[in-house]
Amino acid sequence: MKFTTLLASAAMALGLATSAMAEDKTKVGFVYVGPVGDGGWTYEHDKGRLAVEEHFGDKVETVFVESVPEGPDAERVMTQMALDGADLIFTTSFGYMDPTINVAKKFPNVKFEHATGYKTADNVSVYSARFYEGRAVQGHIAGKMTESNIIGYIGSYPIPEVIRGINSAYLHAKAVNPDVEFKIVWAYTWFDPAKEADAATVLIEQGADVILQHTDSTAPQAAAQEAGNVVTFGQASDMSEYAPFPRVSSIIDNWAPYYIARTQAVMDGSWETVNTWDGIREGMVEIGEISDRVPADVKEEALAMKAAMAAGEYHPFTGPINKQDGSVWLAEGEVADDGTLAGMNFYVEGLEGEIPQ
């Protein structure tokens, strides 16, 4: 591993040189999968970056590269940031997992934070948000608002995070509206306005009058607006430009507190590998303002559910819940464990269709 040591020693030498020059400015890098202007996922991560800059002022320098493909390109971008003297690097997409681990091995003195993955190392932490808590609130509102009883769902990829969201939304829609039916379209992309708009149009044509999306652009919102009477929810970001209708609420990812805390930890020298999975309670998941187009009683119920989750009194996956095949998953009163949730690869009872394999 001659190359590894060469890189590491070069990085260390440089680390010494730059830290002397930059008067101990902490350098924080961000690798984004989409453009910062996507209005969703990457936009919120970038807001977190800006919050770090605002919070620490002159003590910190941030850099970012946007629209980085997942794979060898991501590995190069991370290496380049580490070579340039970054102390902490946030890699903000699931597909950056193996590249992050590879680069982290070469730069033992640089700290890495990988979003939504599961591989950790001495200098690699992982973090994600319990988006499914927000989905529960959305499901409740969606179940109440639908008139056709058909709810459309734009899935990105059939991975546990997305399946968790579908299950959570379905359970809570079904709880308030037993006739509800979910139609799921897989877009196989996180960000592609054209594909997302197509997916939304297909769902609307199939009779859906509520659309939930797990993709990052505002294209489905625009498609719903055009259709006229279709309800949507903002995803990852508030998407309030479509409020009060079609967007009636949203799930907002608030990464700023986490990014500030982790940057502080690097400055203090107290950074440790952690596996963070925070939700409404910790403020990593926020519910965007519920607009007036939602009936007042529904809004009240939704806010009550949110408050219960924030207080730790309610878990969206509380039994009895059966799997799609009818077998028992959770008994009466039983709460899902994080391990099962993290790797969730099954639908709950009542959902139709199969998870693409």
Next chain:
Amino acid sequence: MLEKRPQPSKMWSYATPLVAVIATMVFGGVLFALLGKNPVEAIGTIFWEPLFGEFAFYYRPQLLVKGAPLVLIAIGLSLGFRAGIWNIGAEGQYIMGAIFGAAAGLAFYPLEAWFIFPIMVMAGALGGWIWATIPAVLKVRFGTNEILVSLMLVYVAEQMLASVSLGLLKNPEGFGFPGSRNLQQYESAYNAELIAGSGMHWGVVTALIAVIFAYVLLNRHMLGFHIRLTGEAPRAARFAGVNPARLVLFCLGLSGALAGLAGMFEVSGPSGVVSIDFNVGYGFTAIIVAFLGRLHPVGILLAGGLMALTYIGGEIAQSQLGLPAAAIQVFQGMLLFFLLAFDLLTNYRIRAARSEVA
């Protein structure tokens, strides 16, 4: 006023790529200046930093890693393009090569044996060849348009990639997440660097061999002559006894096999994983590389290097200077635009317009 040259200008056909690069630098600089960045610094970062900057020891090998698949695919495409056979679907053939290659390797997991990698290489080439032969056979038998068929097959290949990432090739130890086992961690299947830190993997070697092979084929071989003749004078080619069907099958098949090889070397080396987003557009960028290199093997080699340079330099400019990714893409687009624009000068010359008095 434009006047058609009786013969294409030899001088301009060599000069246009250079002029295009210079024009791109000038107009790119204007673009960067409008974005509030120092244009000299930005251009310098893109072209200088990866080659001679502080960390060139890391970026130079990366140029090989990024450039090799582009060159390998572009070489294959250029043969067809010369004969007027338009394979636009190299991206799909690249994907199929990766799927076939990785599947062949993973079929043996966890066996360690010397013969696994060669089998993967053959499987990768086969995958690309099959995918390119579909439009070839359809063209020969039914007269379909190979541009459309090969392009549409890209989308089919992307769906198959998603399907195997989620099913057939999914890592059984991946907690239900999509994506295959990492071939970098499977020694017999790993397309590692031949010399550590050099960036030189089997894909780079193959790309260089392909350049030499294409050069010899075009200049010293009857088949190469037929390819050139078909492109330059189709009627003459028919009289010379060129079998167009055979040429279509050969050109599409070979370019598919090379694209498949590129995909296979990428998945078993730098990437390591068959995943839904495995393909990042090498197959389409290679079309630019082929034309930027004047469809000439040596030109393609240089063009591949230049393209890789703008990618890597562009990333550095993004993180160091805060240039938006879109500005870098516009910059790369300018390159092709100016190339095609100045290409006019190869076939036409500019003369001061003289008003004809009646």
